[in-house]
Amino acid sequence: MNDRNIIFIGFMGVGKTTVGQLVAQKLNRKFIDTDEEIEKEYGIATSEIFKKFGEKVFREKEMSLIISLCKQKNLVVSLGGGAFLQEEIRNACLASCIVIFLDLTFEKWRERINLIIESRPVLNGKSIEEMKELFYKRQEIYSNHHIKIDTDNKEVEDIADQIIKLLENRRLQNLVHTEEGDI
Numbered sequence: 713m714n715d716r717n718i719i720f721i722g723f724m725g726v727g728k729t730t731v732g733q734l735v736a737q738k739l740n741r742k743f744i745d746t747d748e749e750i751e752k753e754y755g756i757a758t759s760e761i762f763k764k765f766g767e768k769v770f771r772e773k774e775m776s777l778i779i780s781l782c783k784q785k786n787l788v789v790s791l792g793g794g795a796f797l798q799e800e801i802r803n804a805c806l807a808s809c810i811v812i813f814l815d816l817t818f819e820k821w822r823e824r825i826n827l828i829i830e831s832r833p834v835l836n837g838k839s840i841e842e843m844k845e846l847f848y849k850r851q852e853i854y855s856n857h858h859i860k861i862d863t864d865n866k867e868v869e870d871i872a873d874q875i876i877k878l879l880e881n882r883r884l885q886n887l888v889h890t891e892e893g894d895i
């Protein structure tokens with residue numbers, strides 16, 4: 713496996729934190745969840761940060777944190793679901809890291825709403841139709857990725873194993889290409 717950071721992107725609740733943590737553990741890499749890092753810094757939950765300081769402050773923190781993480785190596789990083797809205801973040805991640813998009817259909821995502829609704833301020837007060845609209849609107853920003861993983865009906869463990877296998881295959885392919893290029 714090369715030393716580039718592995719970055720997880722995707723809509724709120726698709727499993728970036730859960731899968732990212734497991735991938736890091738299996739690869740013996742340090743894991744960072746950007747939401748958790750920002751929460752640690754403020755000592756309060758994301759929804760409280762939004763309420764007290766506003767979304768703009770959260771997004772600025774998100775930007776400086778992710779840009780600095782992109783300068784490091786060997787990390788597994790799960791981004792907040794809205795981080796890729798910022799072009800600078802997208803560009804930095806795509807240029808220096810392996811960006812993995814965890815995809816989930818809206819039908820499967822809606823089965824998870826109860827697990828996440830309380831802690832995601834962006835979903836707060838939205839009707840299911842509004843959430844659906846946001847879900848589809850966000851797909852465009854997630855189309856900026858290196859690897860896409862369909863996660864419908866898959867266990868977290870299987871998703872993590874699939875990702876590790878894929879990364880290993882890519883590494884082997886790159887080795888072959890490099891050797892061919894050297895001849």
Ligand SMILES: Nc1ncnc2c1ncn2[C@@H]1O[C@H](COP(=O)(O)OP(=O)(O)OP(=O)(O)O)[C@@H](O)[C@H]1O
Pocket residue numbers: 722723724725726727728729730731747790791792793794824827828832863866867868871
């Ligand atoms: N493959 C899966 N199968 C079943 N449940 C899952 C799966 N992946 C994640 N979950 C559950 O869905 C919920 C949301 O997962 P998680 O917090 O990892 O999402 P996230 O992508 O990090 O969201 P956010 O962008 O808001 O940080 C959790 O309760 C988690 O246990």
Ligand SMILES: O=C(O)C1=C[C@@H](O)[C@@H](O)[C@H](O)C1
Pocket residue numbers: 723724747758791792793794795831832833834
């Ligand atoms: O999709 C979003 O805009 C967000 C997702 C969460 O991970 C948090 O970063 C925050 O709640 C905003």
Ligand SMILES: [Mg+2]
Pocket residue numbers: 728729730745747790791792
């Ligand atoms: Mg998360």
